[in-house]
Amino acid sequence: MLKRIIIILFVLFQSLHAFLNTDNNYEKQLAVLKNFDIPANCLKDSIFISMKEDLEVYKTKHFLQDLENGDRFVPVLQKMMREAGIPVEFLYLAMTESGFSPNASSSARASGLWQFIPSTGKLYGLVDNRFIDERKDPVKSTEAAILYLKRLHGMFDKWYVAALAYNCGEGTVLKAIAKAGTDDINVLLDENKKYLPKESRLYIRKILMMSFISNSTGFMLDHESEYLLNRANNATFIKVEVNSGTLLKDVSDSIGISLKELKAYNPQLKQIFTSPINAKSYLYIPQDRQVAFSQNFDRSKSGGKYDIYVAKRGDSLYKIAKKYGISSEAIMQFNSLKNSYIKPKSELIIPLSVHPTPSVPSLSYKIKAGDTMELVAKQYNISVDALMKANHKKETFVKVGESIVIPKSY
Numbered sequence: 001m002l003k004r005i006i007i008i009l010f011v012l013f014q015s016l017h018a019f020l021n022t023d024n025n026y027e028k029q030l031a032v033l034k035n036f037d038i039p040a041n042c043l044k045d046s047i048f049i050s051m052k053e054d055l056e057v058y059k060t061k062h063f064l065q066d067l068e069n070g071d072r073f074v075p076v077l078q079k080m081m082r083e084a085g086i087p088v089e090f091l092y093l094a095m096t097e098s099g100f101s102p103n104a105s106s107s108a109r110a111s112g113l114w115q116f117i118p119s120t121g122k123l124y125g126l127v128d129n130r131f132i133d134e135r136k137d138p139v140k141s142t143e144a145a146i147l148y149l150k151r152l153h154g155m156f157d158k159w160y161v162a163a164l165a166y167n168c169g170e171g172t173v174l175k176a177i178a179k180a181g182t183d184d185i186n187v188l189l190d191e192n193k194k195y196l197p198k199e200s201r202l203y204i205r206k207i208l209m210m211s212f213i214s215n216s217t218g219f220m221l222d223h224e225s226e227y228l229l230n231r232a233n234n235a236t237f238i239k240v241e242v243n244s245g246t247l248l249k250d251v252s253d254s255i256g257i258s259l260k261e262l263k264a265y266n267p268q269l270k271q272i273f274t275s276p277i278n279a280k281s282y283l284y285i286p287q288d289r290q291v292a293f294s295q296n297f298d299r300s301k302s303g304g305k306y307d308i309y310v311a312k313r314g315d316s317l318y319k320i321a322k323k324y325g326i327s328s329e330a331i332m333q334f335n336s337l338k339n340s341y342i343k344p345k346s347e348l349i350i351p352l353s354v355h356p357t358p359s360v361p362s363l364s365y366k367i368k369a370g371d372t373m374e375l376v377a378k379q380y381n382i383s384v385d386a387l388m389k390a391n392h393k394k395e396t397f398v399k400v401g402e403s404i405v406i407p408k409s410y
Contacts, residue, residue, distance in 0.1 A: 032211045035087035037158040038185055042208075070100030072265070073113070073138040075236045080139070084146045087159055092210040093166060094145070096203065102136045102267040112136045112267075114145040124148060130308050130347075131275040137268035139239070139284075160185055160204055168200040237265055237284045240293055245276035245303030248283075254296040255289040256364040256391075256405035271349060272334070276306050288392040292405040295390055305352040313344045324350050367402045380406050 030040055074091060081088050097115040098104035105111045109118055112135035118128060124144035126134040134140045152162035155170060161183055165173040176195040177183045187193070189201045242251065249272065252262040263269065265284045274281035281303070285293055309320060317340040321328040328340060334349045342348065365376060373396040377384045384396065390407040398404065 029212050032089055032208060035089055036160045036163070036208070038160050038208075042185060066095050066099040070095065072236060073100070073102075077138065077142050080142055081146065084150070086146055086149055089207070089211045090145075090149060090159075090163070092207045093163055094142075095210055096206050102138055102141075112141045113138060114141050116141065116144065120148070129275075129277070131271055131277065132268050133270060134268055140268070156183065158183060161188075163204055163207060164188070164196065164200055167203045168197055172196070172200075236287055238287050238290055239282050239284055240290075241280055241282050242274055242297075242299065243301070243303035244274060244278055244281045245305055246274045246281065246283075247304065248272050248274070250301075251283060251285070251293070251297060253364065254298075255285060255292040256403050257286065257289065258403075261286075271306070273304060273306065276303065289405075291392050292390050295407050296405065307350040307352055309348045309350050311342045311344055311346040311348060315342060315344070316340070317342060320348065320350070324352065326351065364403050365406050367398045367400055367404065369400050371398060371400075372396065373398055376404065376406075382407060 029043060033040055033042060070091070077091060077094075078088050081090060094100060094113045097110075098113050100113065102113050104113070104115065106115060110116060111121075111133065114135075116124070116126060116135045118135075121128060121135045121141075121144065124147055126137075126140060126144055128135060149159075149162055149166065152165045152170060153159060156162055156165065156173070161173060161177075173196070176188055180187050180190075180193070180195045182188075185204070188195050189204070191201070194201075248262050248266070248269070249259050252259045255262075259272075262283070262285070265286065269275075274283060307324070309324075311320070317328045317331060317337075320342075321331055330351055331337070331348060332340065334351050365380075367376075373384055373387055373393075376398075377387045380387075386407055387404070388394075388396065390405045
């Protein structure tokens, strides 16, 4: 981890240097420092100034990839943080922790965008069971991170100290402040005194540098990534309520996206169905599929019930299926098994009561060469307006390979 941070800082300096002295970026940088309660003289930090150019440019290969990872979630999370009174620059703390990947994990069993370990996740109300891990839920984990950061700010009264405490723990920071006799960032980050671990001294600098670069119009234009500057205006995702035990395939089919894409919006789910524990559950779907969900998904349909069976030595698929009164084929289908062989201690999803996916004629149509919205509408005997409304489209342009939703009314 420490080596990775040093390499990232070393190579990101080139992009920082390119816009460091422009008036516009200078004002942006001062605003970032102010949001973190950091004095302006930190722009002259010796670590920033002394960095050398690197041959391989991390920023174009990995840094922009991290920004891409967060493109789906960032607009919603930015709004949450603004409403909570948390500096939105703390999103770069999440980027530092996880690269904006909700599936990121560590050897310390930390998980999710904000890298909560199990005990801290539980402390802030994040559920982790055999069906769901809310540490990977982009919204719920951010709600927990907001509570945690507010508590740290209440302890230290400065946002940059809260960030340091998030990284190395409040106990370590309290000891560092006591030893230094101050919470001044220039003193706490002193490379000779080493009041804080090296990783933490680099950590706050990395967050600042990521924030500086991400807000640089010149940098984004140079790398054809200017659209990332307007993420707050992008359509992202919404939360919809479904019954417990709802099969994700039922939802993905109804809104015309792949099961893989729906699962990418819901990294908190460990299975191919929503948590069957509570009466109601929820899913995140792309915002532009809201109309399709309202028109095509039957919310009144009850979800299925499931059990998780841990295979024992001597078990066979036939025996397990007979025990539950279901077919071996059903177990194989729900667990994506290619054959009937199972290993001891394997966890198997057992469908106890599952309503099959309704055999509705194709709700999703993939655009082929020569297709137009008018031709597709005519093929299914529906109006172009109905087809456009179902797909949340403002114009009739379609691309080859694009999947569009066909309203049930056809």
